[in-house]
Amino acid sequence: MDIKKLRENNIVDRVEEVLQAAYSSNQAFNAVLDEAEPLAFKSLRDPEHEYLIKVSDALYWVERDAYLDELDHWEGQCQVNQHEAATAFIKVSDQQAVFLDLVDAIRFGRIAPFVGAGLSKPCGYPMWGEALRKIAQKLGGLDVQDIEPLMAQYDYLQAAQVLHETDAEIVRHFIKTEFRQRGAITGPVTLLPDLADGCIVTTNFDTVIEDLFREIKQPLDGYMHGMQAGNNFVQRLLRGERCILKLHGDAGQANTHVFTLAQYQEAYGGAAGQPFAFQNQLPRALRQIFISHSLLFLGCSLEQDKTLDLFKSVVDEAAFEIPDHFALLNEPATPQERARKEARLLQLKIRPLWYPTSHDAEGNPDHSLLEQILRLAIAVARRQVVFG
Known part of the structure; x- marks a missing residue:
């Protein structure tokens, strides 16, 4: 088929749109490839004009298998780098x-x-302790200090019981709204x-x-x-x-x-x-x-x-x-x-x-x-x- 007639073929356009979308979805990877100098060549029509092609574009459209291999390697390295701190901590802490x-x-x-x-x-x-103290502040006649001994012992159920017995309706309303x-x-x-x-x-x-x-x-x-x-x-x-x-x-x-x-x-x-x-x-x-x-x-x-x-x-x-x-x-x-x-x-x-x-x-x-x-x-x- 004459290459010029491909421009009139909607199927080709749609395929290129899909391929372009796939290429654009890898912007971070493309940016890494494009840190290198772009490929340059002279125009045959105008020798003073120079075409500049980004490395990621050239690799994707000319050597797609190579592009995908490089992408896999880069993504794997990103995974390693992302988890470097946690990996080091698990090992150093002997866990x-x-x-x-x-x-x-x-x-x-x-x-x-x-x-x-x-x-x-x-x-x-809020955390549980924070929530209980906030309820206590809303209750007239009950000071936050009244439940602090229970809080210090992590006896949150008994602390909640004290609050509930002081004013059950305020406790229910707090839970519903908070x-x-x-x-x-x-x-x-x-x-x-x-x-x-x-x-x-x-x-x-x-x-x-x-x-x-x-x-x-x-x-x-x-x-x-x-x-x-x-x-x-x-x-x-x-x-x-x-x-x-x-x-x-x-x-x-x-x-x-x-x-x-x-x-x-x-x-x-x-x-x-x-x-x-x-x-x-x-x-x-x-x-x-x-x-x-x-x-x-x-x-x-x-x-x-x-x-x-x-x-x-x-x-x-x-x-x-x-x-x-x-x-x-x-x-x-x-x-x-x-x-x-x-x-x-x-x-x-x-x-x-x-x-x-x-x-x-x-x-x-x-x-x-x-x-x-x-x-x-x-x-x-x-x-x-x-x-x-």
Whole structure:
């Protein structure tokens, strides 16, 4: 076919449009190639005119296989560079074994993220201690100092009980308004779809997780909100459906809240040293996840709390083969504190992976290394990079 007639062929135009779009989608890579001097040659029609062709253009349109080979190499190197800090930290801190076992759990689809308030914090929501103190400030006749001894012991349920008994309506209103939908979803929480395609557990009232999965067209069809009845949650869990267990309930549904000590005891049993009521749906569902998945605790302090008491009761019962669980945790202030906390978690089959935090100019903690470690684990699980 005469080459001039190709200009009149719409099929050729459409093919070139598709190829041009593919080329343009690699702008960062093209910019790296184009750091070299462009190719130059004289015009035959006008010897004083010089054509300049960018290296990326020439390679793409003349030697596309070579272009794609170079692109693969560059992307691989970018992956390595992106994960360099996390890789170095895991090795220097001598935590390779825990990290690689976490990678295996991600690769084989065994992970069930257990999401605490720390993952919703970058999205504008308060931590639990912060929320309780804000409620106290709203209550007339109750000083924040009245709950500080409980806060120091991480006894948030009893602190919430004190607040609730002072004014239950203000507490319910605070939860409904403070944890309503806010701004952009950002931070490590955005990695949840890459970590798990099944069950997610959270202590959070907000809807960040549900909104995230809805945005990527993978809605969480199964759910249980606190003491809410029905929904066949455990059956959906066992079928491997995408589902979410909101242990404290949903902000907009006050009848689902498990926020105070009395509400917890109603939902779980276990009052005054009594055994947990595993015939109740909430502890039954949590136990099922604990024995059938590898939990990955994110944004949780994992200080002594009622959820850990439930896990301890399951371990002590010795009736189930319990898989390894994992936790990404902020490095304690002293080696003694770390050893104490690690020993307690290992008894619960929870293997911690510690990371340090820095602070910005305003004193806010920087947990960016947590996100880098998660990204590295996902990349290694997908065999995008090699850890070694």
